[in-house]
Amino acid sequence: MTTTTPSRGRRRAPTRIERAAGKAAALQKPRVILALLLLLGLTSVMLLDGYLRAEVGGDERVRDGAGSSKVPDKILNGGPIISFRGGQATTTSVPAKTIALTFDDGPNPTYTPQVLKILEKYDVPATFFVVGSMVSRYPGIVKDMVDQGDEVGIHTFTHVDLSYQSDARIRREMTQTQLALAGAAGITTTLFRAPYSSETDAIDNYSWPVYKKLGEEGYTSVFVDTDSDDWKKPGASKIVKWATPSGTSGASVLMHDAGGDREQTIKALPEYIEKMQAKGYTFTTISGVIEAQNTAARAGQQANAPAGTGGGQLQGGNRNGTDRLQAAHREATGATLYEGKALVVAVAVAEYTVPTLSVGLVIVGVAVMGRFGMMLILARRHYRLRNRRRFSWGPTVTGPVTVIVPAYNEKECIANTLESLAKSTHPIEVIVVDDGSSDGTSEIAREAARSLGMTNVRVIRQENAGKPAALNNGVRSASHDIVVMMDGDTVFEPDTVRQLVQPFANPEVGAVAGNAKVGNRDTVIGAWQHIEYVMGFNLDRRMYDLLRCMPTIPGAIGAFRREAVLQVGGMSEDTLAEDTDITIAMHRAGWRVVYQEHARAWTEAPGSLKQLWSQRYRWSYGTMQALWKHRKSLTDKGPSGRFGRVGMPLVVIFQIVTPVFAPLIDVFTAYSMIFVDFRAALYAWLAVLGVQLVCAAYAFKLDKEKYRYLLMMPLQQLAYRQMMYLVLIHSCITALTGGRLRWQKLKRTGEVGTPAGVS
Structure with missing residues (x-):
């Protein structure tokens, strides 16, 4: 060896590589x-995108004891619009020969612009109950909606049944949708329609506490008189038929501009408007209905009318008086406005990132x-x-x-x-x-x-x-x-x-x-x-x-x-x-x-x-x-x-x-x-x-x-x-x-x- x-x-000086x-x-x-x-950012983008596209925890009932609150008969038998002025629940009905045309589940990039184009053509206003996640994804459509003179209401952020949710989840669903509206169109709204709701007589002991709580916070809950059932895709003629109220009754009419294939709705909508106008009906928004009742009350026209019924018919043009038709809107300011814009930007990033990552996948x-x-x-x-x-x-x-x-x-x-x-x-x-x-x-x-x-x-x-x-x-x-x-x-x-x-x-x-x-x-x-x-x-x-x-x-x-x-x-x-x-x-x-x-x-x-x-x-x-x-x-x-x-x-x-x-x-x-x-x-x-x-x-x-x-x-x-x-x-x-x-x-x-x- x-x-x-x-x-x-002597110990040498450090080399260039060592330095x-x-x-x-x-x-x-x-x-x-x-x-x-970077990993955290990617995870956050994925979570945001997933939250925008899916219902998470929507099927688990968490409201213990909610069934103990009985729904008043005057609500079950009243009109489709429920307000809580002064802490008391009151209902409003749509006046005779009046249609409050409403659309749920939007905005949708394919169908909502077509609906807006038809409404503009016929000079007809409508109320859109929008899903916050969709608003965040397509803010430009909502801005066009508001600029055109239509009205916007909340349909929750993820289209979840609020009857089954905790108070924290309800608050989050409402707040996030308001932020989305603020970022998209610079407004907030006082109108609300719950997903999976229908007529007032379907309100149960689980959903009633939700409406009460939201009413105490200033929200007006909106229900349906006439359901077109367009989601069943029965054909344009049946959609028109099912959306038509009997006689000369006024109605809050439900259609959908999103949530699936709405080609039949797009085809039926012009036929429906022409039919109702030919019958002498006037189209208005939910705020228009409320304002009509207030005007009638001030004029003494409903002094002897039964509680919960409408008392006047809207007159004049359908899309004139934009301020009146947007009475439910509030201008978003301060932190709400900036948080809303931040939300829209974050969603835009997610909307770009996730599809790109999908291709990469x-x-x-x-x-x-x-x-x-x-x-x-x-x-x-x-x-x-x-x-x-x-x-x-x-x-x-x-x-x-x-x-x-x-x-x-x-x-x-x-x-x-x-x-x-x-x-x-x-x-x-x-x-x-x-x-x-x-x-x-x-x-x-x-x-x-x-x-x-x-x-x-x-x-x-x-x-x-x-x-x-x-x-x-x-x-x-x-x-x-x-x-x-x-x-x-x-x-x-x-x-x-x-x-x-x-x-x-x-x-x-x-x-x-x-x-x-x-x-x-x-x-x-x-x-x-x-x-x-x-x-x-x-x-x-x-x-x-x-x-x-x-x-x-x-x-x-x-x-x-x-x-x-x-x-x-x-x-x-x-x-x-x-x-x-x-x-x-x-x-x-x-x-x-x-x-x-x-x-x-x-x-x-x-x-x-x-x-x-x-x-x-x-x-x-x-x-x-x-x-x-x-x-x-x-x-x-x-x-x-x-x-x-x-x-x-x-x-x-x-x-x-x-x-x-x-x-x-x-x-x-x-x-x-x-x-x-x-x-x-x-x-x-x-x-x-x-x-x-x-x-x-x-x-x-x-x-x-x-x-x-x-x-x-x-x-x-x-x-x-x-x-x-x-x-x-x-x-x-x-x-x-x-x-x-x-x-x-x-x-x-x-x-x-x-x-x-x-x-």
Whole structure:
């Protein structure tokens, strides 16, 4: 055993890279916060959009004891308009030969403008009971409605049955709709019509307390005399017939401008107006009805009329006197106006964002499914090609090789690493490069080599300069033409080196990627990473190998021609992913990079979420750095340009773009479960999980792994994958804002022993 120990002089000044690393480290916390804010913003937009489009909690009765409040007979037998002046409930009926035309459930971008056009043509006013969520989505229609002289009332924000809701929910439904009206048209309103309501005689002991409470707050509740039942789509003629009151009676008439297909309503409306005008009817708004009764009362025309009946008929033009027809409107001012405008803007953002994300979801879904399919097909082909009897790389490689082990504070693992190398069936020399360890790594390595009787071990000490520098030191010191690189926390099987170097029988091969395995897989985090290594890494490498565009030789196990490493300038310090960097560089230099699945190495995966985050952040950010560094490979010509033409697009799509947008799948799954259809969304999620399980099971079959670890996969999808998303988003933000990090040291336990102890 030979030991080389360079002299230790005065501590050198920080390099440019180290200074940049210090600045980048100071920016990591703000970047994490920015990533979380982006995620929070996306979640808020999705929640807002879902709330606008769905009824949440609308079917659960929560009003205990509401049935104890009896509805007065004068209300049940009174007119369709209920007011609470002075705390007393009074009803108003529509005067004879008068129609208060009302529309529910709008605005709708297709049908409401058509209704408004018809009303304008016939100079007929109407009262629209609008849904706040629809107002927020289509504010311009409501503004046109008000500007045209029509009247607006509240139909709740989410079209929920208020009879079943808590006081807080009722207040929220009303307030949010008022804010929507303020933002859309600069008004608020005193009119209200409850969803699912009809005539006053249908008021029950659950709904009556709602009307009383809203009446005390100044709202006028509006019901129906004549229902066109246009929602049943019976045909235009029947809609006209059902909307026509008997004799010369006045009526509050209900139609719909939204909530479904309203083509029949659009067809029936002109016929209905012409019919009623021919019969001598006048059209007015709800405020017009109330004003007519007030005028009649002041003139003494209803002095002897029974309580709750109308007393006068509107005269004159239908759309003249706009101020009178909009008596229910109040100008929105102050906080209400600004909050309303903010709501409309927020909804506009949601209306733009969610459809855009939906398109992204489709693209991501197709890409993910396409990747799974391509991996299965190409991995099977790769397996059959490499495992057939006649397959050979060429003459058996028997010459000795150099194994380089960069080590920084690896006292827990270095002895196990050397012990595994001592059992190698292939002749090797071992170079341990101690990168300025402070825990006695070099002394432990020397003692381990001595106790194992390994005379082929050299321990080289250097001042701390990072992993790339340690590897380059080892390459320069290597005695053989083939160098194997492994991490100081990794153990090899006895046959690993022999298997790993056989592809070098092909003179075109410049580097070989081995099969990295998780040794500490008996914990939850370890099992998750085990699944990821077998499915996400090794299955991918089979695909990339067959396409001849392998993007990464793993640091845990890889072999290189020494001349190829020197040709591309050795391991670069330009990126955090020196393994990806040199792999791409070798492709561009014309060397072939292959995968040898039979060469297995057992590595110690991070044992905590914090360590896992640190490792994956370095990997993902380093990969982005390497891809950016070699972006000109996209224009490389000839065989050396294959990576740029095939590998670069695949890596960018499958390892950066798709994973960044993959959270859309989970976000939309949660969105659908809450706001759309829980069962359908759950089935869709299970279907995607099933596809992933099939891919994982096939990967486990190819690697001869035990299937029991796949029981952890559902939990991996719910927890582990979300963390990987955040890591990648964090890396993207770092890449966009700039920054460099040093080679990060993970805490090791040394629990991964020789392969014989790992199964």
